[in-house]
Amino acid sequence: GIQVEQSxxxxxxxxxxxxxxxxxxxxxxxxxQWFHQNPWGQLINLFYIPSGTKQNGRLSATTVAxxxxxxxxxxxxxxxxxxxxxxxxxxxxxxxxxxxxxLQVTL
Amino acid sequence: GAGVSQSPSNKVTEKGKDVELRCDPISGHTxxxxxxxxxxxxxEFLIYFQGNSAPDKSGLPSDRFSAxxxxxxxxxxxxxxxxxxxxxxxxxxxxxxxxxxTFGSGTRLTVV
Numbered sequence: 001g002i003q004v005e006q007s008x009x010x011x012x013x014x015x016x017x018x019x020x021x022x023x024x025x026x027x028x029x030x031x032x033q034w035f036h037q038n039p040w041g042q043l044i045n046l047f048y049i050p051s052g053t054k055q056n057g058r059l060s061a062t063t064v065a066x067x068x069x070x071x072x073x074x075x076x077x078x079x080x081x082x083x084x085x086x087x088x089x090x091x092x093x094x095x096x097x098x099x100x101x102x103l104q105v106t107l
Numbered sequence: 108g109a110g111v112s113q114s115p116s117n118k119v120t121e122k123g124k125d126v127e128l129r130c131d132p133i134s135g136h137t138x139x140x141x142x143x144x145x146x147x148x149x150x151e152f153l154i155y156f157q158g159n160s161a162p163d164k165s166g167l168p169s170d171r172f173s174a175x176x177x178x179x180x181x182x183x184x185x186x187x188x189x190x191x192x193x194x195x196x197x198x199x200x201x202x203x204x205x206x207x208x209t210f211g212s213g214t215r216l217t218v219v
Contacts, residue, residue, distance in 0.1 A: 048207030
C-alpha cells in the first residue's frame with residue numbers, strides 16, 4: 001500500500017515564527033489532503049491539493065505530484081495553530097494518513 | 108446538516124457488550140468513511156461507503172465489526188462483543204467528488 005511519511009515529527013515555535021512541514025508519499029496520487037487536529041481532537045480539513053499551490057490566509061500548501069511530496073507552510077504562527085498536522089493520500093475509497101507533525105506554538 | 112454529526116460523543120461499555128455508533132454525513136455527500144484513532148496514534152481506515160454500498164471494507168479488523176448505510180445518508184458502525192483493544196476514537200467523514208474529507212467530532216469508545 002501507499003506509504004506516507006511526515007517530517008518533522010515534533011516542532012516547537014515561538015509565536016510569530018514561520019515553519020514548513022513536509023509530506024513524502026510512495027506512489028503517484030491525486031487526492032493529497034492536509035488536516036489539522038486541534039488539542040480537543042477535532043480534525044479540520046486544511047487543503048485538498050492533488051497538485052499545485054493553494055493559499056488560505058496564513059497557510060499555504062504545495063504538492064509536487066511527480067516528485068511525490070507536499071509541503072505545508074505556516075506563516076506568522078499563533079498559539080491556535082498548535083495541534084497535530086496530518087497529511088493523507090490514497091485512492092478514492094480510502095486515505096492513508098501519515099503519523100503527523102505535532103506543533104506547539106509558545107508565547 | 109452543516110457538518111458531519113456523530114453520536115454518542117462518548118460511550119463507556121463493558122467488555123462483551125455490543126455498541127452502535129452513528130454518523131450523519133453532510134447532506135448530498137455520497138461518500139462516507141469510518142476511521143478509528145487509538146490513543147496517540149494515527150488514523151486507521153475501517154470502511155468506505157458510496158451511496159448505500161460498501162465497495163471497500165478491507166479495514167474492518169474482525170467479523171465483530173459491521174457497518175451499514177441507509178438512504179444514502181446515515182451510517183451505523185456496530186461492534187459486537189466489545190474487547191478492550193476496541194477502545195479508540197471512531198471518526199466518520201463524508202466527501203463529494205474532488206473535495207476533501209469533512210470529519211465529525213468522533214465517538215470516544217472506552218471498553219472496561
